[in-house]
Amino acid sequence: MKAVVIYGKEDFRYQEVEVPKAGKEEVVVKVARCGICAVDPKILHGKGYVPPIVAKHVPIIAGHEFIGEVVELGEGAKEKYDLEVGDKAIAENIVPCWKCHYCQLGLYHMCDVHKIFGISGPDGGWAEYMKYPQGSIIWKVPEDMPYEIAVAIEPLACATHGVERANIQFSDTVVIAGGGAIGLFMLQVAKLKNPKMLIMSDPLEDRLSLAKELG
Structure with a gap:
């Protein structure tokens, strides 16, 4: 599949990468839309506090404002997330560790590990397909919500x-x-x-x- 991969400052590459596969409690989606956040140009140009974080995790596929159609469900994912192949689904852009102090309190958005799609954790949505890994917080999106609206859920x-x-x-x-x-x-x-x-x-x-x- 085609994807935009971050390698560093002024080094975003549009290239061929492997299509992700769903493991246990994981979901693979065909990306329908992925936004360009204000932080994405900052990553490209090396400005602000985010680029040094990204630099520790390159190469990584960019994009953290995404929406997709479910194409593969790993073992247990259907039951855990009430999803079927063909559903629209979105994941919160932080993948919590579920073990740290804040995650134990339910404040997963303050997770000490703080894995973020396309920045410090799993590959993001500037690709044809992406995977919501185990531990992700995944939501089914109403079928009648257009993708161009659903992509704005995160911001x-x-x-x-x-x-x-x-x-x-x-x-x-x-x-x-x-x-x-x-x-x-x-x-x-x-x-x-x-x-x-x-x-x-x-x-x-x-x-x-x-x-x-x-x-």
Whole structure:
């Protein structure tokens, strides 16, 4: 299959790699969509705190905002995840170790090992096929949800988590700094909290115009 593989700074390669196979409690999907997160160009250009993390795990297939169609179920995966071949399925982008202090508390998003698809752990979704390994948190996606909508589940979840942590009240003035994808998702989620005032801050006029359209 074809995939985009990270080898290092300014070294992303579109190449042929083996199609993954499903082991015990693993799921292989045919990738339908995979987004380009803001961190992906930073990895390419070696900017920010993520590239040094990725450098420890190369070569690795990029992409952590993905959605796919189930094509293979390993032993026990059907029962564990209530999946059938042909279902739409997504995995949370962190694959927890399930052994550390935070995982034992149920705070798997703070896992000490912190394996992330396409960054520090399993291969990501910039490929024709990808595998959700054992230990992944996998969700069946409704059949009637289009792939171009479902691919936004991961960034929307990030935005929703941020808004929930803010504990917005009716009397609050809420300021969202940055009108990128996450910021615009946060805007829409925060709007549902009915704050007294909702402000979007961004230096780019086109983003502010879109923010106004979204509420």
